[in-house]
Amino acid sequence: MAKDKAKVEAKPVEEVGAKPKKTKLIILVIMAVLLIGGGGGAAFMLLGSKKTDDGHQKKEEKHAPPVYVSLDRKTYNLSSADGADHFLMIAVDVKVEDDILAAKVKSHMPEILNGTLMLISSKSVEELATLAGKKKLSAEITKVVNEPLHLKEGEHGASEALFTEFVIQ
Numbered sequence: 565m566a567k568d569k570a571k572v573e574a575k576p577v578e579e580v581g582a583k584p585k586k587t588k589l590i591i592l593v594i595m596a597v598l599l600i601g602g603g604g605g606a607a608f609m610l611l612g613s614k615k616t617d618d619g620h621q622k623k624e625e626k627h628a629p630p631v632y633v634s635l636d637r638k639t640y641n642l643s644s645a646d647g648a649d650h651f652l653m654i655a656v657d658v659k660v661e662d663d664i665l666a667a668k669v670k671s672h673m674p675e676i677l678n679g680t681l682m683l684i685s686s687k688s689v690e691e692l693a694t695l696a697g698k699k700k701l702s703a704e705i706t707k708v709v710n711e712p713l714h715l716k717e718g719e720h721g722a723s724e725a726l727f728t729e730f731v732i733q
Contacts, residue, residue: 628661628662630659630660630661630723631659631661631662631663631665631666632657632658632660632726633658633660633666633669633670633722634655634656634657634658634728635655635656635657635658635673635676635677635680636655636677637653637654637655637729638653638654638655638677638680638681639651639652639653639654640652640654640681640684640685641685642684642685642687642688642689642692642732643685643686643687643688643689644688644689644690645688645690650689650732650733651732651733652684652687652692652730652731652732652733653729653730653731653733654684654727654729654730654731655727655728655729655730656680656705656725656726656727656728657725657728658705658706658709658722658724658725658726659722659723659724659725659726660721660722660723661720661723665713665720665721665722668713669709669713669722672712672713675711675712676708676709676712679708679709679711679712680705680708683701683704683705683708684701687701689732692732693732698727698730702724702725702726702727703725705725706721706722706723706724709721709722709725710722
């Protein structure tokens with residue numbers, strides 16, 4: 565009888581000891597699932613779909629490097645208030661989006677060079693001597709390049725005229 569009493573008392577001790585081990589295992593499994601789920605959710609949020617503020621799907625834009633079309637170096641006569649002869653030697657590169665537009669610019673080169681000649685020969689030394697005058701000339705050359713291209717609505721033309729040489733004498 566003493567042996568039976570010892571066995572009865574031993575069983576509850578084993579059962580009590582088993583419950584904390586199972587509880588720890590369940591807690592560890594739940595924590596692992598939460599960590600994996602949280603990591604997956606964070607990855608989805610950071611790397612997932614890109615949406616704009618209004619909730620629409622954002623297009624992945626591929627930005628190809630710009631293409632530059634060179635207008636040959638030319639020398640132009642400038643007008644001046646002092647009546648002396650002045651010249652501008654200038655080389656311009658025009659920035660366009662792609663090779664197709666570059667080919668279009670090259671095919672209209674005589675018109676573009678004529679427009680550039682008319683524009684620059686109407687300028688005075690005083691206008692082009694300042695930084696503001698050079699920036700204005702750059703914007704005007706961009707317009708001259710885009711005029712003969714007959715761009716449709718939504719099409720982009722030359723975006724910028726960049727001076728690679730600029731010498732006033």
